[in-house]
Amino acid sequence: MYLDNTFASLNVANRARRASAKIGVGSTDSHPVVNCAFPPFTIRRVWLMPQFVRLLDLAREYDLATYEVQDCARRLGLPHKKAITMLNENQAETLRPELEAAQNLKRWQRSRGTSDVPQHGDVVHVECACCQLTLDCRADLGEAYCDACRGHFSMPGEDVNRKIERLADHDERMRRGYVRAREAFYGCNRRLAHALEDRSGWRTAVTLLVHDHIAGPRGHCDKCKQPYPCETVRILRSVNYGYYKYTERFAGFSDEEVWYHTNPQRTAERDHWPDHEDETSS
Structure with missing residues (x-):
């Protein structure tokens, strides 16, 4: 038609x-x-021809910011990703009542003199004027100090004794913070080392296990005597395909070479391998 x-x-x-x-x-x-x-x-x-309108044009029409129009469109489930997003006539008519409500609210806020600036008594995020740590305080306090620096910040006209006491207290408080930060840093390094060691352990075990199930000269698994890939290889491929591709590079390697390449952080311990000790002792 x-x-x-x-x-x-x-x-x-x-x-x-x-x-x-x-x-x-x-x-x-x-x-x-x-x-x-x-x-x-x-x-x-x-x-x-259908008529289209941009979110940017609607923002200009209703004297709103672009992000406000996008928020209204998002609440109604309409396209809102960019300011140049096009809406058809039905979508625009659905959005217009929401934009009118936002426009009326903005006019009412302007008439009462309200804005997004923090007023008296509001809590805002600021930095400590002494140690630059982030803390919450009231917006009308001016310079803010955290609990660790509240008792030793400088004051105009302070004497030498107070200055010495203040700096000593500051050094003691900051030293405790540095010690805690250093302990946390070394603790993270230890946990990372243990995690890498555990990963190397199970990676080596899985590689050695799959290495025994490589394809023989006739295309059969040397361990299961079944057509390659056998059930063990298929399970690894279904569970972790990326590591299955990783184990393919070790085809033709001996067990010692596989252990050597999967544990690079222990290459200096090559002389202490059990197989090597058995060979030297024999």
């Missing part, structure tokens, strides 16, 4: 254009010919 209307509109426009060409022969005023020839085609074309 839509295509039939389209082709009918084009036929009407073509007939009107041919008729206007015949009427306009020898005419000095071409404006009536143009006005009577093209309106049907123009009106029909506007009716056929």
Whole structure:
């Protein structure tokens, strides 16, 4: 039905254009010919093409910020990713009541003099004026100090004794913080080393296990005597395909070479391997 209307509109426009060409022969005023020839085609074309509007245009229309229009569209489940996002007529009509409410709220806030700036008594995130640590305090306090620095910050006109006492207290408090930070750092390193060692252990075990199930010269598993890949290899491939591809690089390696390449942090201990000690003792 839509295509039939389209082709009918084009036929009407073509007939009107041919008729206007015949009427306009020898005419000095071409404006009536143009006005009577093209309106049907123009009106029909506007009716056929859908109308779109950008979020940016809606923000300008309602005197709102772009992010406010995007928030309204997000609450209604409409496209809102970018300011140039296009909305059709139905989506725009759905969004307009929400934009009108946001516009009225913004006008009411302006009339009462409210804004997003923290007022008296509000809690904000600031940095300590002494140690630059982040803390929560009231917005009307000016310079803020944390609990560790509240008793030893500088004061105008302080004497030498207070300055010495203040710096000593500051050094003691900061020293305790440095000790805790250092212990936490070394603790993280120890846990990381243990985690890497555990990973190397199970990685070596899985590699050695799969290494025994490599394909033989006839395409069968040397361990299970089944067509390759056997059940063990299929289980590893289904559980962790990335590590299955990692184990393929060790095909043709001996068990000692596999252990050597999967434990690079222990290469200096090569002389202390049990197999090597057995060979030297024998």
